Amino acid sequence: MRERLKVLSNYLALLLPYWDKSLLSLLSVGLCVVFGMATPLITKILIDYAYPNKDVYLLTILVLFGVLIFIFDTFFSDIASYLDTFIHQTLSIDLRKRFFTRLLRLPLSYFYEKQVGDLMVRVTDDIDTIVDLIAEIIPVIIKTILRLISLFIICLLIDRNLTLLALLGIPLYFIQTRFFAGRFEEIQTKTQKQESEIYSFYQEKMSNIKTIKSFNQEIHETGRLIDKLLKMFTLVRENLFMGLFNSFFDSALVVVWTSFIGWYAGYRVITGHITIGEIMAILVYLGQIHQPFMDFGTIYKSAARSFVSINRVNEILLAEPEVYQDVRTFVLYQIEGKIRFDKVSFRYPDTEEYILRNISFTANPGEVTAISGASGAGKSTILDLILRFIKPTEGEIYIDKYNLKDVSLMTLRANISIVSQDVVIFSGTVRENLQYGCIHPEEAKMIEAAKVAEIHDFIMTMPEGYDTRIGEGGIGLSGGQLQRLSLARALLRDVKILVLDEATSALDSVSEAKIYGNLKQRLQDKTVILISHRISTLKNADKIYVISENRILESGSFDELLSRQGEFYKFYQATTHEAKEELEVEE
């Protein structure tokens, strides 16, 4: 319980910037509670005094007072509602921003472990639930407590005995609410987990729709979804049954308790302890007391759900982020761009198998350094290591004289451009996509980069040129066009180090050769790292490192490696047919 209050207080701190609005909202709520007390008292005076004495003057005064109360009550209740909505919306924005910022700062390894759908549920439903707790449930709790206190005070003023008897029913409410809340929380945890799984399922299937269709798996996937939905249905049904039991016990308790109090109140009138007006007022008040108790039950259940969400969101907010920059890190400024791997080995935590072992090589500025090898040899892991998405298990990586682990992550990534084999295009215009991550985009430089990547002419054939929408909801592009666009984007950033990870795999040899011809002129002082297993691509490298079985087997220029007749030569031989065809086309 103490732990929960501590967690809750952290979230309540989010209300601090809105303390004035929260205070005003509470004041308005408090006033509404007081106004709500007046009507039964007016009725009491009317019944006990104005009607028996035929006092029209008093009747008029009381009606006017009632109207005045109604006007103020409506105004302050609307104000409280407006301010609560304002706080709710702004808190929601605050919390989503905080969550998303932290999420983007988490190491890449975190995203390998989590499903996208699960993260989506956390950033939408879970945050909504937490905001509901802070912005709605807590004001309701305060309102309910204020209402209860006022009701009891006023009831005590009218008839102490009756009120004390009414108080005896309270512990019963708490016992049954607590009993059910524990079970609700248990079901809620399972439901939210299942909900995340379903979201992840949708997300995964939508992104791989081509594969599903090509394997004729539509019916199979629908079956899998139905399984998941049925599991969800079972949980919802459990929740529903629990809700029905809870509601039944709630109502039964209310009926038995109020009937008994009603009987005792009647007895007090008959014995002359209270007037008819007083019994009317007190019965209205006691009726109002039930509502807050019923509300407490609902609040308790909502809070239980919210705490499940808090735990899920906290998993992200409290996860260790990547340190982008602090006083201990070096800022990379005007670097040469020399990259040196010194006996680097890597394996994922909790696994024994090494992906890279004892890798040493140097990529110099002004040179094209290629890393080659069969699929799964660990080529792309080298890219992840350079960008520090992952850290070496053993060994060191240097940029110029700086050890990569001591370098500010922000400036490291600002000095590297990558063109990955999985091209990502965001929904937006061609211009927006090309200028992504570019601090000072200039029109002329953008066009120049597009020309180097041999995509400018194609862009100009599009309906609105550089302002044509592409990606989701826009024009679809072929694999080769996407790769050219991605290359142009990387070139526009004009950084010292360019990493091309199978960047031209979707291009034909002629186009590829043309692009590399353009690149050689433009990238004379840059460090270019080529990651590829295509002979046509590797021919463009000054030095090639061949990786096999997680280590560097041999290195040298294209011709040197062929003349050495080692592993690379065998690979060349194996693909000679394809290579010959490519060379013929080039010639």
Added chain:
Amino acid sequence: MREKMRNFFLSLLTQDMAKQARQVEVLTILIFFLMLGVVWSLWQYKIELTAFSEGQRVVIGKLNIFELLLSRK
């Protein structure tokens, strides 16, 4: 003054959520003080309670509305 009031109420319809919320706060505080004034006036205003006695209406007490609502007799 009329122009200022007009501008104030017009600004309540602004699209700027933060500005609008600020105006609502000001309005609430104004109404709150108006309400305090009304409460004070009601506190001062004594209601004459009358009853029939021997065919005539006689004053049996003077109370303000709050005393009247909370009185048990």
